[in-house]
Amino acid sequence: MKIIRVANKKELNELTGEMLIGSMLSKQTRYNLSITAGNTPKGVYEYLAPRIKRNSAFDHVHYYNFDEIPSTDPNFIGVTMRDLKKLYLDPAGIDSKRIHHLTSENFENHDHNLLLAGGLDAMLLGIGKDGHYCGNLPGTTNFADQTVKVEAKGALKDLIGRHFSDPLLVPDYWITMGPKSVMNARKLILIATGTEKADAIWHLVDGPVENKYPSSILKLHPDLTVIVDEEAAERINN
Amino acid sequence: MKIIRVANKKELNELTGEMLIGSMLSKQTRYNLSITAGNTPKGVYEYLAPRIKRNSAFDHVHYYNFDEIPSTDPNFIGVTMRDLKKLYLDPAGIDSKRIHHLTSENFENHDHNLLLAGGLDAMLLGIGKDGHYCGNLPGTTNFADQTVKVEAKGALKDLIGRHFSDPLLVPDYWITMGPKSVMNARKLILIATGTEKADAIWHLVDGPVENKYPSSILKLHPDLTVIVDEEAAERINN
Amino acid sequence: MKIIRVANKKELNELTGEMLIGSMLSKQTRYNLSITAGNTPKGVYEYLAPRIKRNSAFDHVHYYNFDEIPSTDPNFIGVTMRDLKKLYLDPAGIDSKRIHHLTSENFENHDHNLLLAGGLDAMLLGIGKDGHYCGNLPGTTNFADQTVKVEAKGALKDLIGRHFSDPLLVPDYWITMGPKSVMNARKLILIATGTEKADAIWHLVDGPVENKYPSSILKLHPDLTVIVDEEAAERINN
Amino acid sequence: MKIIRVANKKELNELTGEMLIGSMLSKQTRYNLSITAGNTPKGVYEYLAPRIKRNSAFDHVHYYNFDEIPSTDPNFIGVTMRDLKKLYLDPAGIDSKRIHHLTSENFENHDHNLLLAGGLDAMLLGIGKDGHYCGNLPGTTNFADQTVKVEAKGALKDLIGRHFSDPLLVPDYWITMGPKSVMNARKLILIATGTEKADAIWHLVDGPVENKYPSSILKLHPDLTVIVDEEAAERINN
Numbered sequence: 001m002k003i004i005r006v007a008n009k010k011e012l013n014e015l016t017g018e019m020l021i022g023s024m025l026s027k028q029t030r031y032n033l034s035i036t037a038g039n040t041p042k043g044v045y046e047y048l049a050p051r052i053k054r055n056s057a058f059d060h061v062h063y064y065n066f067d068e069i070p071s072t073d074p075n076f077i078g079v080t081m082r083d084l085k086k087l088y089l090d091p092a093g094i095d096s097k098r099i100h101h102l103t104s105e106n107f108e109n110h111d112h113n114l115l116l117a118g119g120l121d122a123m124l125l126g127i128g129k130d131g132h133y134c135g136n137l138p139g140t141t142n143f144a145d146q147t148v149k150v151e152a153k154g155a156l157k158d159l160i161g162r163h164f165s166d167p168l169l170v171p172d173y174w175i176t177m178g179p180k181s182v183m184n185a186r187k188l189i190l191i192a193t194g195t196e197k198a199d200a201i202w203h204l205v206d207g208p209v210e211n212k213y214p215s216s217i218l219k220l221h222p223d224l225t226v227i228v229d230e231e232a233a234e235r236i237n238n
Numbered sequence: 239m240k241i242i243r244v245a246n247k248k249e250l251n252e253l254t255g256e257m258l259i260g261s262m263l264s265k266q267t268r269y270n271l272s273i274t275a276g277n278t279p280k281g282v283y284e285y286l287a288p289r290i291k292r293n294s295a296f297d298h299v300h301y302y303n304f305d306e307i308p309s310t311d312p313n314f315i316g317v318t319m320r321d322l323k324k325l326y327l328d329p330a331g332i333d334s335k336r337i338h339h340l341t342s343e344n345f346e347n348h349d350h351n352l353l354l355a356g357g358l359d360a361m362l363l364g365i366g367k368d369g370h371y372c373g374n375l376p377g378t379t380n381f382a383d384q385t386v387k388v389e390a391k392g393a394l395k396d397l398i399g400r401h402f403s404d405p406l407l408v409p410d411y412w413i414t415m416g417p418k419s420v421m422n423a424r425k426l427i428l429i430a431t432g433t434e435k436a437d438a439i440w441h442l443v444d445g446p447v448e449n450k451y452p453s454s455i456l457k458l459h460p461d462l463t464v465i466v467d468e469e470a471a472e473r474i475n476n
Numbered sequence: 477m478k479i480i481r482v483a484n485k486k487e488l489n490e491l492t493g494e495m496l497i498g499s500m501l502s503k504q505t506r507y508n509l510s511i512t513a514g515n516t517p518k519g520v521y522e523y524l525a526p527r528i529k530r531n532s533a534f535d536h537v538h539y540y541n542f543d544e545i546p547s548t549d550p551n552f553i554g555v556t557m558r559d560l561k562k563l564y565l566d567p568a569g570i571d572s573k574r575i576h577h578l579t580s581e582n583f584e585n586h587d588h589n590l591l592l593a594g595g596l597d598a599m600l601l602g603i604g605k606d607g608h609y610c611g612n613l614p615g616t617t618n619f620a621d622q623t624v625k626v627e628a629k630g631a632l633k634d635l636i637g638r639h640f641s642d643p644l645l646v647p648d649y650w651i652t653m654g655p656k657s658v659m660n661a662r663k664l665i666l667i668a669t670g671t672e673k674a675d676a677i678w679h680l681v682d683g684p685v686e687n688k689y690p691s692s693i694l695k696l697h698p699d700l701t702v703i704v705d706e707e708a709a710e711r712i713n714n
Numbered sequence: 715m716k717i718i719r720v721a722n723k724k725e726l727n728e729l730t731g732e733m734l735i736g737s738m739l740s741k742q743t744r745y746n747l748s749i750t751a752g753n754t755p756k757g758v759y760e761y762l763a764p765r766i767k768r769n770s771a772f773d774h775v776h777y778y779n780f781d782e783i784p785s786t787d788p789n790f791i792g793v794t795m796r797d798l799k800k801l802y803l804d805p806a807g808i809d810s811k812r813i814h815h816l817t818s819e820n821f822e823n824h825d826h827n828l829l830l831a832g833g834l835d836a837m838l839l840g841i842g843k844d845g846h847y848c849g850n851l852p853g854t855t856n857f858a859d860q861t862v863k864v865e866a867k868g869a870l871k872d873l874i875g876r877h878f879s880d881p882l883l884v885p886d887y888w889i890t891m892g893p894k895s896v897m898n899a900r901k902l903i904l905i906a907t908g909t910e911k912a913d914a915i916w917h918l919v920d921g922p923v924e925n926k927y928p929s930s931i932l933k934l935h936p937d938l939t940v941i942v943d944e945e946a947a948e949r950i951n952n
Binding site: 655661662683 | 898922936
Binding site for chain 1: 380381382417418421422423424444445446447449454455457458459460461
């Protein structure tokens with residue numbers, strides 16, 4: 001695990017973007033990347049998108065979402081893919097042939113398909129205040145899980161409900177790469193900013209490995225880089 | 239994780255030896271290897287030792303033990319290093335300059351020293367009936383531990399006592415790379431044979447990730463190879 | 477460049493086999509290998525074939541020939557593929573789906589197709605007394621050539637004629653990966669035995685880089701291993 | 715070989731900087747980098763230096779010069795190291811312990827020392843109008859040369875004389891990593907801008923491999939990236 005501290009969000013966006021660009025260009029054959037939606041990476045994608053769009057040197061990069069919240073409306077593409085398109089894939093001009101949508105139809109073959117495609121070269125991850133990453137919320141998946149469907153009832157359904165204006169559209173489940181699938185990627189990059197993430201970063205870096213803090217497992221990956229601003233890093237030592 | 243099934247011990251010894259030789263020769267600069275003592279690897283070392291000894295092509299390989307049981311007699315080298323010398327290092331003619339002994343004096347710097355030396359390129363691991371690997375016995379280390387000193391009282395002291403003829407020589411502790419240190423190696427190879435290991439292999443491959451089965455964590459390493467005979471593999475599916 | 481000296485053919489066969497097995501098992505996703513026909517590798521393939529055949533752990537390996545001498549008889553598969561099948565692919569039980577035949581029909585797309593398939597992970601090469609490797613004979617290709625068709629007239633036609641019992645079947649050309657294509661592989665392993673190869677090995681290892689000794693270029697590859705017996709190594713220093 | 719075309723110098727500086735930052739951060743253990751002096755990389759170093767200086771994440775990077783023009787004044791550090799310090803090493807705040815100066819005293823051990831240090835992870839190269847890179851000028855080194863001392867008489871002495879205000883200080887030789895040493899690096903990045911480099915880039919990318927165009931050899935490296943603006947790329951096709 002390598003911890004990289006940056007002074008502010010601008011530095012985090014730049015450094016994460018530079019690290020991704022450098023990693024993409026480190027390979028001349030197909031490069032498979034899975035990226036996160038959410039608020040934290042917004043600035044990273046603003047940095048990346050125009051650079052990726054203007055240069056065909058990045059045309060060997062294939063994109064994967066690592067979780068999806070579908071909808072009872074079969075015509076809705078899904079919360080994660082909708083957000084990824086808006087945040088990055090559309091502004092970066094990514095050809096649909098290089099976008100591989102993880103859905104409730106294909107999730108059972110996802111790990112096998114990734115293996116056939118050469119495996120994930122890297123994942124860009126965020127982290128929640130509760131220590132979740134991808135769709136691995138406390139109490140929903142086990143460390144040994146590969147890509148799975150998670151039942152969303154009660155409080156969990158309320159949680160994903162905030163992504164929908166119409167409550168009737170909220171589904172009873174979501175899809176996510178589980179911890180075992182994520183740990184199988186060759187490189188993990190996790191970004192976090194702000195005091196509200198300081199506890200989660202402590203659990204990730206210094207805390208015990210426990211299912212109730214899903215991201216606590218990530219510290220065991222041999223090529224994990226954690227990029228944090230001073231606020232998110234305020235509880236860790238090294 | 240890749241599971242490789244072999245028909246018998248002879249095939250396991252050969253395949254493991256071939257895999258190690260090929261991995262050593264995959265690098266032209268310093269290669270850092272940590273290897274297990276115990277009964278399972280005996281045949282592997284019988285295969286390897288003469289091949290390593292006769293060819294200077296392997297002189298870039300440096301060796302590390304990953305655990306050590308010292309003794310109250312300060313002149314005793316330690317159970318693990320004594321066994322490794324007998325099983326492999328002496329018959330393979332390894333120069334003492336390329337043997338890096340993990341001891342109770344240097345264990346606190348072990349992870350840092352490994353990083354400075356370029357990191358471990360590979361580890362060869364065995365597994366106990368109780369799911370232990372290295373000195374990570376159930377209830378002794380946590381998944382987040384790096385290299386640590388483990389207190390050995392009561393039943394644990396009895397357990398390591400079987401390595402000593404004189405009970406007065408049995409120490410109150412042992413040293414081991416913890417799960418976090420092991421998971422930081424670039425490649426893990428784990429070998430097991432016999433029905434008595436079938437439960438441990440099930441926990442390793444298919445079981446939940448739980449501290450009480452220490453090796454259950456290894457399934458999350460992105461480059462783990464498990465080599466097993468039919469007996470050890472009898473409870474797993476893939 | 478790493479030079480590995482072995483005592484005799486038996487050691488060369490074993491060590492080369494071990495190196496290939498270890499390299500294949502170093503990857504868990506598709507592994508692309510291009511191998512040589514000819515006399516030198518015979519013993520290597522005798523070592524490898526039964527080991528590959530009996531274990532599904534090698535089912536991720538895809539095979540490529542790197543040159544081909546076709547025939548005026550359109551039903552003849554080609555000299556190289558015929559020999560590779562006899563020497564290795566058939567005894568090793570390789571599924572035809574994992575055999576990618578370089579032919580006079582597809583050679584122009586060969587380099588592009590390799591790139592799409594992830595590139596060559598390794599090539600096993602032999603060397604001729606005249607310093608040729610693959611179909612790169614002195615005077616036939618240039619260092620900057622990718623996969624090409626070589627015209628075979630006069631002495632060159634006589635040379636390939638020895639592969640045919642009926643002179644009417646001898647073609648006017650052959651196909652080969654050129655130096656640039658070969659140098660693009662991630663790992664090169666070259667084997668040679670016997671005094672008759674000592675000059676060629678000198679040119680390869682210590683001689684000047686000149687088109688008239690095609691293999692002299694290989695010394696510039698960052699991951700070349702040369703495995704030689706004492707006779708083949710008698711003119712080199714290191 | 716991968717050709718990356720950029721619209722202008724600003725894009726070249728950014729993309730090269732991003733590629734280097736990403737490559738440095740791809741490794742968590744020691745990273746060995748050799749970089750070029752000269753005019754072309756000026757903007758790259760202006761991009762890099764403040765980013766490297768402000769973050770300890772880059773403290774595992776060690777720096778090497780790949781050529782040196784000493785002086786008859788033994789107190790003068792050498793033209794290349796003087797320029798690298800001014801252009802990059804000083805503004806980036808690189809600790810002298812991580813700067814490894816290739817000199818006329820240590821050049822004979824340079825290749826061996828690099829091997830012991832883990833080998834070069836990457837080199838950043840420029841190219842001259844005459845096709846030279848590092849100190850490999852037409853007619854001065856051979857493709858098979860490792861790190862060598864080049865005699866500088868007549869026109870060659872005049873050529874290096876332009877680096878000195880006092881003609882009495884001009885030495886009779888220079889030091890350079892030869893083609894074989896350069897090709898041994900794991901990754902090569904070469905940058906060029908402007909119409910005046912268009913011929914050299916044509917020779918590098920599409921031309922024959924000939925000693926009289928030293929950089930023509932670089933096209934045979936399995937991990938070469940060439941970054942060029944439209945002017946420098948105007949004679950190449952792909």
